[in-house]
Amino acid sequence: MNGESMQNVNYYLNQVSQIKNTLHEIMIEASHALNEFYLDPKTWDVSLKKDASPVTTADHHCHQLLTEQLTATGLNIPIISEENTEEETAAFKANPPEVYWLIDPLDGTSGFVKGTGHYAINLALIYNNTPIAGWITWPRTGLLCWAYGFQSFTSGCSSFDVEQPESIEHLVALKKQHPLVIYSSSTQNVRKLKVVESLKPIITDEAIVNLGAAVKFCALFQGYGDVYPRLGSTCLWDLAAGQVLLKARGGDIFRLDGTVMDYDFKSGVINTAFVAVADTKLKELPAIMSALNQVHQQLKLKKD
8 A cells, every 4th residue: 555545544544533432322323223123023124135135124224324324424435335225336336436434234134034133233434445444233232343443453342231132151151162163154055064064174063153244253353253254145344344353353354365355346245255364373274264265166166
């Protein structure tokens, strides 16, 4: 990154620092809104998008709340959301701004609908395809994790009161029992079963945790796990905030070819397969990457 770009990064990071408390309040307010919907299913409806993924009244409500509140900060930064209209998304893709907010107002809609409690709100600030600030709330636990920076980071976690909160003590206990804990998606499919099978020589079954949405990044950030591999498709707004959290504690998200994940909106919103790690120096990482690459190639050959 050249000198001018670094100046721009520092400018936006300074802006974020000045309104950090406001951003926290926005995320907490949105989390309370989602929890109210979650605890009273009669207040929301569910439908299917064109890709057959579910979307609810809560998704749209939280999208509206976040976009209005972010606009009210006065930073004049464009907003890209999973719940933008097709026309808005196409316009962004045709001419992506240099800096923009990237939000997923309800990450884990399937878990929300099923009542698992595994849903999150993701907010990231992207500059030149790189996330430089990120916030994730796990609304059912009252947890907010955040980080911002580029070469050095400011980060932390805080809690907020929620009605009928869910506990994460089982995650804390599991990490105490196992030196290596791998997080996996809550979705059961052939691809995931192949991934789990490939990792058995590296880790015991008891240390593989099924957890939905971006709450996995909260767990990794807090030290309750080590790795999150994914061969299935995800979107830009699923990972960007989590990547900043991981970078702040010495981790990152890598594609299977070893390159660091970035967010070129012009190339589309779908991410490639990846491995997210809480510590890039994890000694098992090369073996995990090798195992995943083998599975990925097998699945590609089978599909072809």
